[in-house]
Amino acid sequence: MISMVNYEQVIQLALERGFYFPSCGIYPDAPAGFWEYGPSGVSLKNKFIELWRRELVRRDRMWEIDGSQIMSQSVFLASGHLSSFADPVVKCQKCGSIFRADKMIAEVCSVVIPESAELEAFDRTIAEKNIRCPKCKGALDGAKKFNMMFRVGIGPQDEPAYLRPETCQSIFVDFPRLYKTMRGRLPIGVAQIGKSFRNEISPRQSLLRLREFYQAEIEVFCNPGRLDEIDGFSEVEGTVLNIMADDTIRPMTCREAYERRTVPNKLVAYYLGLLAEFYKKTGIDTSRSRFRKLGEKEKAFYASVAFDFEVETATGWLELVACNYRSDYDLTSHGKVSKEKFEVLDDNAKVLPHVFELSMGIDRSLYTILEHSLREDKENERVVLSLKPYLAPVHVGVLSLVKKDGLAEKTEEIFSRMRTRYDAFLDHSGAIGRRYRRLDEVGAPFAVTIDHQTLQDGTVTVRSRDSMAQERVSTADLDSYISRSVAFP
RNA sequence: GCGGAGUUAGUCUAGCCCGGCAUGACGUCAGCUUCCCAAGCUGAAGGCCGCGGGUUCAAUUCCCGCACUCCGCACCA
Numbered sequence: 042m043i044s045m046v047n048y049e050q051v052i053q054l055a056l057e058r059g060f061y062f063p064s065c066g067i068y069p070d071a072p073a074g075f076w077e078y079g080p081s082g083v084s085l086k087n088k089f090i091e092l093w094r095r096e097l098v099r100r101d102r103m104w105e106i107d108g109s110q111i112m113s114q115s116v117f118l119a120s121g122h123l124s125s126f127a128d129p130v131v132k133c134q135k136c137g138s139i140f141r142a143d144k145m146i147a148e149v150c151s152v153v154i155p156e157s158a159e160l161e162a163f164d165r166t167i168a169e170k171n172i173r174c175p176k177c178k179g180a181l182d183g184a185k186k187f188n189m190m191f192r193v194g195i196g197p198q199d200e201p202a203y204l205r206p207e208t209c210q211s212i213f214v215d216f217p218r219l220y221k222t223m224r225g226r227l228p229i230g231v232a233q234i235g236k237s238f239r240n241e242i243s244p245r246q247s248l249l250r251l252r253e254f255y256q257a258e259i260e261v262f263c264n265p266g267r268l269d270e271i272d273g274f275s276e277v278e279g280t281v282l283n284i285m286a287d288d289t290i291r292p293m294t295c296r297e298a299y300e301r302r303t304v305p306n307k308l309v310a311y312y313l314g315l316l317a318e319f320y321k322k323t324g325i326d327t328s329r330s331r332f333r334k335l336g337e338k339e340k341a342f343y344a345s346v347a348f349d350f351e352v353e354t355a356t357g358w359l360e361l362v363a364c365n366y367r368s369d370y371d372l373t374s375h376g377k378v379s380k381e382k383f384e385v386l387d388d389n390a391k392v393l394p395h396v397f398e399l400s401m402g403i404d405r406s407l408y409t410i411l412e413h414s415l416r417e418d419k420e421n422e423r424v425v426l427s428l429k430p431y432l433a434p435v436h437v438g439v440l441s442l443v444k445k446d447g448l449a450e451k452t453e454e455i456f457s458r459m460r461t462r463y464d465a466f467l468d469h470s471g472a473i474g475r476r477y478r479r480l481d482e483v484g485a486p487f488a489v490t491i492d493h494q495t496l497q498d499g500t501v502t503v504r505s506r507d508s509m510a511q512e513r514v515s516t517a518d519l520d521s522y523i524s525r526s527v528a529f530p
Numbered sequence: 531g532c533g534g535a536g537u538u539a540g541u542c543u544a545g546c547c548c549g550g551c552a553u554g555a556c557g558u559c560a561g562c563u564u565c566c567c568a569a570g571c572u573g574a575a576g577g578c579c580g581c582g583g584g585u586u587c588a589a590u591u592c593c594c595g596c597a598c599u600c601c602g603c604a605c606c607a
Contacts, residue, residue: 069581341607474567
């Protein structure tokens with residue numbers, strides 16, 4: 042009857058209905074890992090971002106900024122990306138093949154050299170063991186670092202700079218100014234939505250692994266001595282988190298998670314709670330989600346505690362948000378390199394804030410919303426995108442039952458009253474059932490149909506997407522009906 | 531990056547072995563008809579058959595290279 046969908050069906054819908062599609066598609070040299078959002082995708086994305094603003098930024102009274110995508114070399118010297126965000130590679134002088142140095146050496150002669158070792162270590166082993174190109178036996182060049190950041194040259198001097206590999210660096214860099222000018226008090230969240238860039242070796246699966254992608258990041262600056270003093274904690278203490286630690290998933294409330302020390306402090310428990318409540322409202326099936334506590338080896342080098350928020354999709358468990366307690370790693374290193382002071386006054390004492398981060402992948406979240414919302418309704422021979430009404434690219438379709446007898450004109454009159462307030466879609470042509478099905482596929486929760494009775498008594502039918510049920514509504518009440526139905530929660 | 535499979539209209543697809551004007555369906559658009567759930571009829575638009583090279587009188591078809599997509603592996607701040 043109603044069946045779940047797979048990855049292919051989501052891609053198909055995305056391509057056919059203008060959600061997203063490959064970038065530069067008409068040219069043969071289109072690079073992998075770049076996708077664009079079409080009209081339906083942009084509309085969904087904008088609404089998703091609005092929900093994020095409501096549920097996280099405004100709810101927690103965070104500051105939102107919008108930083109540069111290109112940042113100076115010094116930023117990444119301080120952040121560690123210049124040295125650490127890179128893989129060691131060697132190139133064959135003869136056939137030009139490129140290999141991961143550590144992997145190739147381990148494979149050929151079983152000598153294990155850590156990825157982060159000095160480049161000389163790879164060169165030395167290659168020379169000692171006389172390692173040649175595994176493909177053509179040619180001589181190998183010296184090892185180099187392949188940095189995953191995109192380098193750009195600025196001005197005629199080609200000054201080195203980089204496309205940011207994560208949005209949060211501008212938040213750290215801007216923190217001292219923000220704190221002074223915005224009258225800050227700890228704890229304070231600073232949020233940012235924007236693009237980040239990573240030169241992935243092998244981008245895959247459309248929106249799931251991109252070279253240019255959207256992040257919504259929140260950095261919460263806090264006093265490490267007062268992590269259990271969180272005003273809003275009572276608001277989320279009953280919120281259930283599916284926490285996965287030691288390979289088992291256990292649902293527990295934020296309060297339980299904190300009291301059992303599964304989550305280290307109230308501040309982290311509070312933000313995981315906010316995040317869980319946000320995702321519930323996106324329409325993602327959160328019964329198939331988990332906060333996976335990362336083990337020592339999996340964590341990023343700056344994280345002392347880390348949870349990945351993951352959701353089960355047709356492609357397996359997918360990481361949507363990385364939640365890292367970054368301690369004072371970032372502010373300390375930016376302080377050292379820039380000589381800027383990052384200490385602030387809290388509770389009459391000077392303190393270097395710690396940072397807890399929620400780093401959200403927007404593209405992956407949108408994919409998951411589509412996958413979890415898409416249904417094949419075999420009984421009614423239709424494909425339905427059951428998006429939350431407030432996220433739907435089209436709020437309401439406005440249809441004339443037939444074009445003649447003045448119905449088209451009446452329909453346009455009703456449409457023009459709605460079009461600046463809602464994402465409304467006007468359609469006169471074709472069989473009415475076909476037009477309903479088309480709207481079902483872009484997730485429009487309602488369709489308003491103007492028929493002969495409309496001309497007599499001023500009522501229209503409102504057909505709802507999920508139930509296909511219809512009711513008559515007076516045109517005088519239409520605005521409040523739709524506005525109530527598509528309002529954010 | 532490695533191994534495998536693919537790439538023909540918006541989408542899916544036939545043709546490829548065996549070289550000779552590019553198939554069909556769905557969708558889209560217009561008209562007629564019906565008037566509340568993908569009905570029917572008529573018509574139309576839409577393709578350098580992924581890109582580049584080679585063989586050939588002639589390449590969607592055979593050969594080589596590349597790009598991209600998908601699946602596994604690896605990678606994944």
